[in-house]
Amino acid sequence: MQQFQQYIGGVFSDGSARFESRDPATGEVWAMMPEARAADVEAAVAAARAAFHAPDWAGITASARGRLLYRLADLIAENAETLARIETRDTGKIIRETSAQIAYVAEYYRYYAGLADKIEGAHLPIDKPDMEVWLRREPLGVVAAVVPWNSQLFLAAVKIGPALAAGCTVVLKASEEAPAPMLEFARIFDQAGFPPGVLNVITGFGADCGAVLTAHAGIDHVAFTGGPETARQVVRNSAENLASTSLELGGKSPFIVFEDADIDSAVNAQVAGIFAATGQSCVAGSRLIISNRIKADFLRRLTEKAESARIGAPDAPQTEIGPLCTGAQMRRAEDLLAASVAAGARIVTGGQPLPRAGHFFPPTIVDCSNAPQAPCLSEEFFGPVLSVCGFDTEAEALALANDTAFGLASGVFTRDLTRAHRMIRGIRAGIVWVNTYRAVSPIAPFGGHGLSGHGREGGLQAALDYTRVKTVWLRTSDDPIPDPFVMR
Numbered sequence: 001m002q003q004f005q006q007y008i009g010g011v012f013s014d015g016s017a018r019f020e021s022r023d024p025a026t027g028e029v030w031a032m033m034p035e036a037r038a039a040d041v042e043a044a045v046a047a048a049r050a051a052f053h054a055p056d057w058a059g060i061t062a063s064a065r066g067r068l069l070y071r072l073a074d075l076i077a078e079n080a081e082t083l084a085r086i087e088t089r090d091t092g093k094i095i096r097e098t099s100a101q102i103a104y105v106a107e108y109y110r111y112y113a114g115l116a117d118k119i120e121g122a123h124l125p126i127d128k129p130d131m132e133v134w135l136r137r138e139p140l141g142v143v144a145a146v147v148p149w150n151s152q153l154f155l156a157a158v159k160i161g162p163a164l165a166a167g168c169t170v171v172l173k174a175s176e177e178a179p180a181p182m183l184e185f186a187r188i189f190d191q192a193g194f195p196p197g198v199l200n201v202i203t204g205f206g207a208d209c210g211a212v213l214t215a216h217a218g219i220d221h222v223a224f225t226g227g228p229e230t231a232r233q234v235v236r237n238s239a240e241n242l243a244s245t246s247l248e249l250g251g252k253s254p255f256i257v258f259e260d261a262d263i264d265s266a267v268n269a270q271v272a273g274i275f276a277a278t279g280q281s282c283v284a285g286s287r288l289i290i291s292n293r294i295k296a297d298f299l300r301r302l303t304e305k306a307e308s309a310r311i312g313a314p315d316a317p318q319t320e321i322g323p324l325c326t327g328a329q330m331r332r333a334e335d336l337l338a339a340s341v342a343a344g345a346r347i348v349t350g351g352q353p354l355p356r357a358g359h360f361f362p363p364t365i366v367d368c369s370n371a372p373q374a375p376c377l378s379e380e381f382f383g384p385v386l387s388v389c390g391f392d393t394e395a396e397a398l399a400l401a402n403d404t405a406f407g408l409a410s411g412v413f414t415r416d417l418t419r420a421h422r423m424i425r426g427i428r429a430g431i432v433w434v435n436t437y438r439a440v441s442p443i444a445p446f447g448g449h450g451l452s453g454h455g456r457e458g459g460l461q462a463a464l465d466y467t468r469v470k471t472v473w474l475r476t477s478d479d480p481i482p483d484p485f486v487m488r
Helices: 038-053 062-078 080-091 095-118 152-166 180-190 206-214 228-241 263-279 295-308 327-342 394-401 417-426 459-464
Strands: 006-008 011-013 017-022 029-035 122-124 131-139 142-146 169-174 199-203 221-225 244-248 254-257 287-291 346-349 364-367 385-391 411-413 467-475
Touching: 006 038, 006 180, 011 180, 029 080, 029 180, 029 199, 038 142, 038 169, 038 199, 038 206, 062 080, 062 095, 062 152, 062 180, 080 095, 080 152, 080 180, 095 152, 095 459, 142 152, 142 206, 152 169, 152 180, 152 221, 152 459, 169 180, 169 206, 180 199, 199 206, 206 228, 221 228, 228 244, 254 263, 254 394, 263 295, 263 385, 263 411, 287 295, 287 394, 295 346, 295 364, 295 385, 327 346, 327 364, 327 385, 385 394, 394 417, 411 417
Parallel strands: 142 169, 142 221, 169 199, 221 244, 254 287, 254 411, 287 385, 364 385
Antiparallel strands: 006 011, 006 199, 017 029, 122 131, 131 467, 346 364
C-alpha cells in the first residue's frame, strides 16, 4: 500500500495521524494519507512566515524567482506521466484527461515565471512641486491556498504560480478527498530548488485543519476553490485574521444553442462540457438551453453519443467516462434526480448508478421543459447530469441563462455574429465561450460572481492580486518644512 507524506518547511513527515484513500473505480483502499491537525497547521504557517522574511527568498530578485518557477515547470513536464497516473488512481478521472491536463499545467508555471519580473510599480505626476511620489508593488505575505480534489494540479497552479511570482509564500491544503496528486507534487517541488518553507503542502479535515488554517493569524490571504457552503465558512474564518479572500466556487452554467448553430460541433461541445471529466468540473455546461426548432434532433444526436460513451476503468486509454470520485456524489445525483422527476422532469437517458463496483454513474439527460422548478435546473450535481429546457426567442434564451444564483461560465452556439454579441453583453457570467466550450489558458482570467465567488485566477491580474501597493513620498526641497500644523 502506498504511503504519502505532508511537506512542511522543506521536510516530509507523516502528520499527526493517518487516513485511508479509496480507489473510486474499485472502492478498495490503495494508499494512506497524512492527516494534518492544529499542530501541523501551526508548523506549516510558521515555516511559510519564516520563509517570507528570510533573505534567501525575500532578498532574491524577481528574475531569480522566475527562474525557479521555470525549473518547476520543467520538472512538472518531466513527471507528468507519474502525476497523471496518481491522479487517475486517487480521483477516478480518466487517464486521457489527467495526462493532457497535467502536461498543460506546466505552461501555467512558465507563464508566471515569465511574469515574475514584469510586476511593475508606477510614478505619479503628483500635484506638489517639491515631491516625487511613486508606487511599489510588494507581496501580500503568506497565502493559504485551499483546493478541491478535481483538477487539483491546475487549481493549485493558478494559485501557487502567481503567488510565488509575486514573492509570497504558500501553505497549500489539498482536499482530504484524493490528496495524493498534491502530495506527490510536493516531492517534485522539493527538487526545484526553492528555499524551505516557500511552499508547504498539507491535507486534513475541516475542523482540525481547514478551519484552523483559514482563521490563522499568520495568514494574509486565502485563495479558495470549492463549494459555496464551505466558502461561507472560509469568509467567517477570515474575520479572525482579516485576511483577504479570493473564492472560485461552483456553477450551473448555461449552454445555449440557437437554431442556426453548427449542430455537430455543438453536440460535441456539449459532450465535452458535461460528460467529460464525468461532469466533475466547476464550469460544466450543465444546463442545455436549446431552440425548440432543433431540440428533438439535437437531443437525438446527444443521446446517441451519451449512450455510446465508453464507461470503464479510468486508467484504460480507451475509457471516456470514469467513476465519480466519491459515493456521496453518486447519492446526491440519485436524490436530485428523484426530486426532479417528482417535479415533472423526464429522464431521457441514464439516471441510475451502474451495477458494478466503484462509483460509476452513466451520462444522464433530463428534459425539464415541463418542469421549470425542477431542482436539477438550479442545484449543482458535480456529475454527468445534463438538464434541458427549450426556448422560442432570443429574449427567452437569455432569461433562462440568467435564471441562476451562479455566474461562472456560459456557452453560446450561433453563426449570427450580431446575436452572439448581444448574448455576450447580456449573459451574467465571468466567462462566455462562443462556439466552443471548456477552453482555458494561463493568459486568460478565470472566475465568476454570485454563488460562483469573486476574484480571478489566470492572467496578469491574478499576479497583481497577490501584491499590495505601497505609496512612497520623497520631498525634494532643501528648504525647511513650513507650518507643521497645516496638512501638505
